[in-house]
Amino acid sequence: MQSEAFPVRRRTVLCAAATLVMARGVSWAGTAGQADPLPSWNEGAGKQAILDFVARVTREGGPDFVPAARRIAAFDNDGTLWAENPVYFQVAFALDQVAALAPERPEWRDTPPFKEVIEAGPRAAAAIGEKGLLQVVAATHAGMTTDAFAAAVENWLRTAHHPRFGRSYDSLVYQPMLDLLGYLRANGFKTFIVSGGGVEFMRVFAERTYGIPPEQVVGSSCVTKFETRPDGTLVLVKEAKVEFIDDGPGKPSGINRFIGRRPILAFGNSDGDHQMLQWTAAGTGPRLLGLVHHTDAEREYAYDRQSYVGRLDKALDEAERRGWIVVDMRRDWGTVFPVEPAAERR
Template identity: 70%
Template structure:
């Protein structure tokens, strides 16, 4: 939905509480539709994607876009991988509190850590943004960027989603993995633009999505440069938020870190609305896509009333303006990659 303390915006985290599929080396416009995006059912959404890509990559055509300007941006949580029952970075932080509890016995009596250790999510939520900042500071700050990355890697290797019983990195959406690969094969440059912590996402973005670290835009915290006791230069994470890449922050982040207005954007929540609006406001052919979670059996069904990934205003605007709304239940043959 959403550097020093590389975190989500606290308000986004508070709401959260209440395999890379490689494509063929080249894809051609004349390939049968059934051979493209194989995990997508034939229909309006798939046709709209393929038609858009064909139009902007047809040299000499009225909608042709030069490769340098073929910028595609994607939200991460709920758009490229699952996000329920809480954002996965928050799950990481809560697991880290449990892992560090023996080193901090005072947490058993101190909020919000007491609630975390007791599994009392309502109690954690009641601590508000201040409590969440304490949790993120305890689990993210005071570490060098390298040490933080190693901890994230270890968690991703061992942690398992509580309901789906799979590693978190296997919960990327197979149809979106295919879409990323398809776009890159047609000359697009793909970026993540997410409210999630940039340093957290960079640890898996390349191996899961094929998106290198320098093409990940996210929320970030302050980092401090110094020379460590071993004489080696380092960056250490501090408990201060520097930039929140969520809502109106997303177009700002795109301008700051990418420098080109996207021609394609995909999101799944109201936190992505401004990114979609910014993409739509450009000249020439544009594609705005919204992943609508409608599949309670294979994933989850939620939108306007959800405490995670709320899709309300963005759904209304997508409907009113004719953006492509991807119905997960009817548009996707499969949701997750094979185990």
Template identity: 70%
Template structure:
């Protein structure tokens, strides 16, 4: 049967069929390229070990260092057993303003325990604190304030103290952010800790804060177990309780201050290896950074500089809390990595909107 002229006219020629096929092939190839591109982009985002860090010199310095010390056969290779990383806590791993969080806990404890201690109404520095006499409390100095906190927990067992810390964290709220204090951990540093551990590092906290205070929550917040927390400690006394159970009781006496020059001593005493990476944020960390840098070989020295008053706080040389002055000067002089919080971190806290940096 012959085709009509109309059928012949609407039937594509062989060259037309080739053109159509070519256009379809182009669209298919284009679609495949786009899918591969999107997939590669997603894979890149998923494999970024530090997604809360902006690309820049600080992030590059970290990843370059880790690559150098973990490259088998490389000039700077460090065996896993020697990959020790130490971090200050207050102001380095979590917020420390407007007062150290352990101090806030201690003062809240004094308020809670005051009804059981009527004698405190006539004893300094309790009297000044309970009556709201800020000038009187300030006149007691740092020693008086520390004595107030130590006395408040004196006679408490270490188990009861841990329960007290956990209870406070569950109820207390930060005065600015209105969130539990243990939510104010720095997301970029949490990622850094995980990244280091994934590359064979052993991570430690070396902090001026109380070791028993930090051990209650550090593992959940940072993935750092209690035995890898080095901090200041008070004297405890072993005794057998009325029920025959062995107890450790806290005494109102300081045993070890893990701050300033105490940090290298604490590292030597409790870790036993010199770190190859150290991170701090204040002059109280300077000696720890110096101690880490003193040995030959690859070393990383980092300082968190608080420059973000919008998302956190901005402070350095003149701050009474977390003063960064001499350590900053040495960092600049020696080429240590100074992390600018406002510029280097996409996100400060996990509860931020990751796309805008605004607080929820």
């Protein structure tokens, strides 16, 4: 069980921070009919359930056949497709932005919570709490154009490294989930991200990292304002006002609003994904629901019911009661992260 989580609600912070991750040098492509379409998965009930489900819904003439247009798969991002500890990566980005912008904002050196962040860096997250984090997010994101924001995230990904693994954040994606995404697409599925994370953050990296184009990313968003600059340049400017929270009960609404079809497959890892799984399960015809259970403290992290980051409690109970797939990371995954590209090694 994680012991250093800080008490910040996922929905509140992630709707305000717009973040991204652009994994370099990882493989997500799948090939239909290959000997083992999920090579990073250990043999077990979870892997077999996925293989059986895909075989059933793609078998023309079979009782569970689903036309390709209805093969919609929805995936949470944080904790499902890539890591989320010790803080959500969007939060890490926002905290690092304080240091990057501090020379232009000298008043921050004497103003909480920026003073604490400048002095302690990411370790200040626990001390400044949710209110402080929201101040940090608003101050570092509001007023930026969407293009400037994307450029800032790109630069952060090139320079920032995870405090435990010493790797770039965009290399901490889950290879087994990359295998799964590729396998599904090779079998006619359309894969979507449906996450509490900032949609503009995720759209920067999703296609390079997961093979999911920006129009198939659903996330939380803040209001943007269309402006014409004095030189005639047209921009969208981020405002410190929440437009949509794509977490918890917001996920079914987001699916309906932005996708327009109920998924037949959905994967998450926390109670923030509970309603998405319930909504998917409530449809007619064949369904596959899955949860990633973080049980591997050695290769990644171990946490669930008491964690403030990625809390998995009610959704886990329902998964066990209803027979949804619960992926035990330590038992079911032969590897967790992709082999680190040589250029990333330190």
